[in-house]
Amino acid sequence: MSVQIPRGTQDILPGKVEYWQFVEQRAREICRAFNYQEIRTPMFEHTELFLRGVGETTDIVQKEMYTFKDRGDRSLTLRPEGTAAVGRSFVSNKMFGNPTQPTKLFYIGPMFRYERPQAGRFRQFVQFGVEALGVNDPAIDAEVLALLMSFYQSLGLKKLKLVVNSLGDTESRQAHRQALIDHFAPRIGEFCSDCQSRLEKNPLRILDCKKDRDHELMATAPSILDYLNDYSKEYFEKVQQYLTDLDIDYVVDPTLVRGLDYYNHTAFELMSEAEGFGAITTLCGGGRYNGLIQEIGGPETPGIGFALSIERLLSALEAEGIELPVETGVDCYVVTMGDEAKEKSVSIVNTLRRAGFVADKDYQDKKMKAQFKAADRVQAKFVVVLGDDELAKQVVNVKNMESGEQQEVSIDQLVSYLQQQV
Template sequence: MNFKIPRGTQDILPGKVELWQYVEEKARDLCRRYNYKEIRTPIFEQTELFMRGVGDTTDIVQKEMYTFEDRGGRSLTLRPEGTASTVRSFVENKLFGNPIQPTKLYYIGPMFRYERPQSGRMRQFVQFGVEALGSSDPTIDAEVIALAMEFYRELGLKNLKLVINSLGDTESRNAHREALVQHFQPRIEEFCSDCQARLAKNPLRILDCKKDRDHELMATAPAILDYLNEESTNYFEKVKKLLTDMGISFEVDPNLVRGLDYYNNTAFEIMIDGDGFGSITTLSGGGRYNGLVQEIGGPETPGIGFALSIERLLMALEVQNISLPVTEKIDCYVIALGEEAKLAGANISFKLRQAGFSCDQDYLDKKMKAQMKAADRFQATYVLIIGDSELEQNVVVVKEMATGEQQEVALDQITDYLLEKMNL
């Protein structure tokens, strides 16, 4: 029987995985500088967590979750996003009780959504995200947005566009909600069944509908910015000023609502302009969720965060012909000729690896010429050659591949010699 990889998933093979490692390390280093700490949560959670945390009117909950029953009859779901799990952990482990607040966390890990696979959108994908819990200061809104923008900037991406909006506080959203219901209700039968259900539960989500986005009522729908109260307006103005002071350009889009139910006040997306990226131009998005912690059973705690897809990031880098500084080179390749030499060569490799060198050798009894070709393929900096005559003299021949220069070095001095040569 021939087994094939499930649709919407991928194998990340050597030669490509180094790119993933590089961007993940870049994310970790950036979070270190911003003082965000890594959190790792389970890949599956109780289904109710996502229904309450993500929102039962979202496409994710209604159409895209991988849900199953375990042997105890409990409903579990592979996590479709990272915020709900992070907040659940924040509540369950009482991180709100730590003396240092806000709690600033980040995660990197696989998520799962049953979507139609397409370029840059997989059923299993990897998200990098941050969550800052415990502060309602607009400064941290700007910090989270700045972190996301800086991540892309440091990787070299160009033609980025930051789009922001305010969804307002509860009072502002309620006023906007009433206006939306009055606007859509007389002609709601012209919209899809999802929008008809959302009219009563969350009419704001109608504005995010992909099926009915060209309906004439969409263009004339009431904008949230017209319903912001004074407090929400002042908050949004502070966020905009902070971004301006940081030199971060942005556009205000009153129709930006985001796809999850828990957002309020600041919402944002980072998009990419340019040819070759297809119709889906959004790289990442996030926003403030001041009611989510309470919804999951914790105390009243404000929060803000964002998440991005590593797959879409790598796709954007490829479209813009940006090469990351990754290498598959190794430091040393050991060529051993003869049975006794192979034993000595294995020990040399072991000692060099202990000293911190990347090192490999032949395991297929190839001839000298074939082993030299292997060293070339590995892009080895040095080749160490040992045969019967070298064993008798207790030396190894060290060849620097870039120059072709060779030198005999005593076996017990080889590690120190290479440490000096490579300035390690």
């Protein structure tokens, strides 16, 4: 009986993993330019963190978490998203006490959600996220969005649509919440069981329902923008002005609702408009969450961030036909003839590697022709040929695999010769 890979997971093999490495490195470079520092949190946390931080009415908490008891009978959960874990670390390590704020962090790592696997969606997926904690300023909202757009655009993506909305402050949300209850309550029996349970707990989540999105009451639901108080209106207007100043194209969508309970004020999603990308177009989502840190035991601290799936990013690149310039192949492959030459090749390959070249050799005692075929398969730029005759003269023959030109080079001068050629 063969052991199969768990449903909703994937093996990322050589030939594909290089693309992951490329985009992850690009994410780190962009974050460095914006002065965001990497943080790494545990892959599992106490379940209570996500109940309080993500929200008990969310689909993530109600349906998608991988939760288990450890040997101490403690309830633990594989992290389904990164923001709550970063918030917990912010509190645990008293980062709120740092004299310089905001605290600007990013993370890249696996997340886990039990959902129906489909194209670009897995039960284990890799998320890149950014969090800016400690400042309540529309300018930092715009900075986070500028970082997001810089990352996607630096990879060559063009068919992007940024959608923004305001969920308002607590006062605005409470007024909108009551308006939603009054709007849906008379006919809530026509909605799914999830929506019925959300009516009193979090009616805003009804607007995010996939089952009832075509119900006529959805189209006429009260808009949050009609319930923003003066402060919330001014905040949102400033965010929009900064985006305009930064030449970031966006559209305002008053129906945009994020799936997590901790959002307020700025909320946003980035979507792909590439043909053939799929029915689910969202690439990234995020927003401001001024109540999260206090909810998980810290002081009142504003924050804003986003998270995106590397899997969906790669799908968007494929949909737009973008080939990333990943490095493949080896610089030099050593081909040998004879036992003494084979022994000497071990030190030659090591010398090349220590000089910074990607180098390899045959380990299967193949014939010379087969060794050259192996060099082709690994896309070697140069082949170094060493036989017993060459060894006696302390030279090698270096063949440029693109031009076909061949040059006899002293073994002692091999590194310097290759450095001049590449």
